[in-house]
Amino acid sequence: MTAPISKEDWERQRREATEVMPDLIAGVGLPKILLPYQARVMSLLDSVSTQALFIEKSRRIGLTWGLAAYAVLRAGREKSAGGMDVMYISFSKDMTLEFVDACAMWARAFSVAAQDVEETLFPDKDENGDRSITAFRIRFASGFEIMALSSAPRTLRGKQGVVIIDEAAFVDDLAALQKAAMAFLMWGGKVIVCSTHNGTENYFNSQIQDILAERLPYEHIRIDLDDALRDGLYQRIALVTGVDWSPEGEAIWRQDIIDFYADGADEELFCIPSLGTGAWMPAPLIEARMTATDAPILRLELPANYLHLSKLEQDSLMAPFLEELEEALGGLDLSLRFAAGFDFARVADLSVFDLLAIESRLKRRETLSVEMRGVPGKEQILIIGMILERVKERLVGAAFDATGMGWIVAEEMGRRFGLRESEDGAGLIWAVKFTEEWYRVQMPPLKAAFEDDMIAIAPDDDHLSDIRVVKVIRGTPRVPQTRAGEKGKKRHGDYLIALALAHFASRMRHVEYGYRAAGGTGRGTRPEGRMRDLPPEDTGKGRDWWSPPLGAGLRGGF
Numbered sequence: 001m002t003a004p005i006s007k008e009d010w011e012r013q014r015r016e017a018t019e020v021m022p023d024l025i026a027g028v029g030l031p032k033i034l035l036p037y038q039a040r041v042m043s044l045l046d047s048v049s050t051q052a053l054f055i056e057k058s059r060r061i062g063l064t065w066g067l068a069a070y071a072v073l074r075a076g077r078e079k080s081a082g083g084m085d086v087m088y089i090s091f092s093k094d095m096t097l098e099f100v101d102a103c104a105m106w107a108r109a110f111s112v113a114a115q116d117v118e119e120t121l122f123p124d125k126d127e128n129g130d131r132s133i134t135a136f137r138i139r140f141a142s143g144f145e146i147m148a149l150s151s152a153p154r155t156l157r158g159k160q161g162v163v164i165i166d167e168a169a170f171v172d173d174l175a176a177l178q179k180a181a182m183a184f185l186m187w188g189g190k191v192i193v194c195s196t197h198n199g200t201e202n203y204f205n206s207q208i209q210d211i212l213a214e215r216l217p218y219e220h221i222r223i224d225l226d227d228a229l230r231d232g233l234y235q236r237i238a239l240v241t242g243v244d245w246s247p248e249g250e251a252i253w254r255q256d257i258i259d260f261y262a263d264g265a266d267e268e269l270f271c272i273p274s275l276g277t278g279a280w281m282p283a284p285l286i287e288a289r290m291t292a293t294d295a296p297i298l299r300l301e302l303p304a305n306y307l308h309l310s311k312l313e314q315d316s317l318m319a320p321f322l323e324e325l326e327e328a329l330g331g332l333d334l335s336l337r338f339a340a341g342f343d344f345a346r347v348a349d350l351s352v353f354d355l356l357a358i359e360s361r362l363k364r365r366e367t368l369s370v371e372m373r374g375v376p377g378k379e380q381i382l383i384i385g386m387i388l389e390r391v392k393e394r395l396v397g398a399a400f401d402a403t404g405m406g407w408i409v410a411e412e413m414g415r416r417f418g419l420r421e422s423e424d425g426a427g428l429i430w431a432v433k434f435t436e437e438w439y440r441v442q443m444p445p446l447k448a449a450f451e452d453d454m455i456a457i458a459p460d461d462d463h464l465s466d467i468r469v470v471k472v473i474r475g476t477p478r479v480p481q482t483r484a485g486e487k488g489k490k491r492h493g494d495y496l497i498a499l500a501l502a503h504f505a506s507r508m509r510h511v512e513y514g515y516r517a518a519g520g521t522g523r524g525t526r527p528e529g530r531m532r533d534l535p536p537e538d539t540g541k542g543r544d545w546w547s548p549p550l551g552a553g554l555r556g557g558f
Contacts, residue, residue, distance in 0.1 A: 014251065053220070063223065071086040076110065090165075090166040162190045165194065199274050200472070210444075222271055234253055235250075266475065280443075295368060298324055299372075300371070334391070338396065341353070342398070342399070354368075368387070397506070398429055400431055413429045432501060440476045
């Protein structure tokens with residue numbers, strides 16, 4: 001197993017971070033009891049909008065300890081302040097005892113009036129008759145209680161409050177338990193599902209994938225070992241154990257933990273479910289979505305000596321393709337909205353541009369794709385510019401591969417159409433620098449679109465191969481380093497990347513709006529913005545037709 005970051009790199013990063021922010025090591029744990037990731041979880045749970053929260057986490061980062069603090073604060077409140085019962089469920093009696101002990105500690109720390117921990121019997125019924133389950137309970141003066149159970153009793157039904165399912169991937173029947181727990185939401189309760197991973201086929205992982213694919217409306221947070229360390233986990237450990245913290249000491253401790261888990265480190269420490277090395281999407285599913293039979297696929301390949309040719313010779317090579325492109329652009333239905341993606345390459349791989357139309361029922365339909373091999377940057381900018389100019393009034397966004405030389409095209413398009421750096425930012429052009437996190441978050445929605453028949457692409461054998469080449473590598477869908485195809489014509493999943501970028505842009509919708517000033521009779525002072533021409537029938541009526549600057553309009557996401 002190879003660590004995501006080497007011991008030496010981790011030591012260097014932590015040293016640089018603490019040199020920039022020395023307060024990270026000054027009085028760690030004294031001003032704030034909870035570490036930042038524990039506090040973020042509590043903040044999410046305190047939000048009225050959070051009803052169900054799924055947490056994928058590393059082992060032994062103290063998250064259960066933080067959840068115990070939340071449980072005490074929730075059960076210790078009066079009903080008028082949002083107090084309610086808290087049910088804690090895990091697969092292990094040892095874990096329930098650990099949770100209850102942490103709750104008792106927090107109750108004393110918060111000076112919340114509570115009785116001592118008591119062991120009780122929780123009645124349950126099954127097909128074999130009555131039986132009892134050992135439970136641990138803390139009663140509070142508020143009238144509410146924390147009850148910790150070591151299994152999943154059916155009598156969860158009929159109760160109300162907060163449910164915490166800890167190490168959910170390891171309970172006997174998470175699907176049935178979660179089904180019973182979700183009923184708590186009807187009366188203002190909350191459901192917290194927290195776990196380390198236990199394989200790609202586990203129900204917990206399928207729920208995480210559905211959340212990332214936006215099929216489920218649950219909140220989600222991911223905390224791996226490195227996230228916890230950046231938030232001060234080892235600094236807290238050093239404080240408690242009386243060890244002086246240093247970047248070298250933290251790097252050694254981290255590497256020792258990784259070495260201890262060996263091949264299991266990815267799953268146990270870095271939230272990467274095991275056994276995830278197969279094909280990402282089956283061929284029959286891809287072929288079933290190749291229904292956009294009228295979408296042109298344009299291909300341009302220029303000779304290796306293109307830049308050494310005369311201007312006339314270059315133009316003669318480009319002219320047929322540009323005429324074909326003009327014809328394809330003329331056939332676009334401009335009543336639809338569009339999103340685009342562009343994967344840049346210059347030497348070994350293809351540059352691929354993909355244009356998706358967003359239909360009234362939000363299905364994405366491919367309307368045009370362009371492949372370029374051996375095409376210089378200037379010509380690529382010309383071609384991409386022509387397409388975006390054609391659809392700019394109906395364009396909701398375009399995502400560009402900004403890794404390496406791809407930044408040149410992204411920057412040029414950003415000059416023309418506005419560069420966008422966040423969901424709330426202005427501009428139409430996203431400059432995407434690929435990371436494992438980007439693939440982890442953005443690929444599940446694309447796969448969900450295929451599975452739910454919410455995307456249609458043109459039938460093409462090369463494009464099928466480009467999608468099929470994607471593998472689940474260390475739990476994340478990625479294009480492997482190896483290339484496929486004959487020499488000089490190799491492909492590297494290029495179409496898939498362009499499609500993923502276009503689908504991403506289609507979900508990060510940017511919308512401009514315009515309106516006419518009510519009752520305006522004179523020119524007056526126009527609001528700041530880009531002026532548009534009045535429709536012919538309104539000419540001379542003295543009303544302004546305007547749109548605000550890029551970024552000031554209404555925005556939404558799908």
